[in-house]
Amino acid sequence: MRAWQVLEFGGQPILSEIETPIPAKGELVLRVEAVGLNFADMLAIQGKYQVRQVPPFIPGMEVAGVVETLGPGATGPAPGTAVLATCPCGALAERIRLPVARVSPFPSEMTFSEAAGFPIAYGTSHLALTHKARLQAGETLLVTGAAGGVGLTAVEIGKRLGARVIACARGDARLAVARAAGADVLIDSDAPDLKDRLRAEGGLDVVYDVVGGPAFDAAMRACRPDGRLLTIGFASGEVPQIPANILLVKNLTVSGFWYGGYETHAPDLVAASMAELLRWRAEGLIRPHVSHVLPLEAFPEGLALLRDRKATGKVVIRVGQAP
Secondary structure (H helix, E strand, C coil): CEEEEECCCCCCCEEEECCCCCCCCCEEEEEEEEEECCHHHHHHHHCCCCCCCCCCECCCCEEEEEEEEECCCCCCCCCCCEEEEECCCCCCECEEEEEHHHEEECCCCCCHHHHHCCHHHHHHHHHHHHHHCCCCCCCEEEEECCCCHHHHHHHHHHHHCCCEEEEEECCHHHHHHHHHCCCCEEEECCCCCHHHHHHHCCCEEEEEECCCCHHHHHHHHCEEEEEEEEECCCCCCCCCCCCHHHHHHHCCEEEECCHHHHHHHCHHHHHHHHHHHHHHHHCCCCCCCEEEEEEHHHHHHHHHHHHCCCCCEEEEEECCCCC
């Protein structure tokens, strides 16, 4: 089968022919139809992600496909079932071996391209906003990087939870995507007076920050007393250094959130969250936004779209031929 492989950290992945995997006890093999790309994939290839794989490895952490075979004694979705899953790596291949517990059947309303970009972005935003931030109806939520793969889902879920959502993104085109997802207020991230703009909107109860850098500092200073700030990522490349005196004076809470950590230490919480999200999708209450669908051979071009911030929502790599 064909698969992309990272032979050394920082090197260019190569498309190779490798052996097709065979499922062990408690596992299944998925015929891959589509793979969602994430900023974390770039970090993993560079050896900078919080969980380092050992080269050679197959990148890709988010996948949708069809169950092909079950391992010995495995009980799970029957062969032929369409499922989505997350994985530490291995998705960018024509087949992937996964623990049965990792996969979830998805509604017939979803295409494989939608399903492939669903679990990490929506799972991150749902658990972060409901479990960590305890976002309440009527509160004001700021989302930075609001047109990206994760940020856009935070806008959508924030509205679903009844919040007033302020979307911060770069340029009119990206802000228009955030508005379509339900944002109430649009602010260009290049605005020189971001802190003052946010204060003029009445301040913030919850901050969902995927960017870091100056945007985090501006948001923190615009928080209302008892505000909650979620650190999701650092797309700007700058990790915020947080002045504790501001936290003290305003009674602020800063929480880190990494979805992969919850998959390891709280799998039941993740499963319940994903079940609710898939139910919302089946009811038409949320709808994934995929801006680019590329063939397997174009994986490097997909990464470039993320790196250069030329995508909105998700970038998906199509491996199979199903819709």
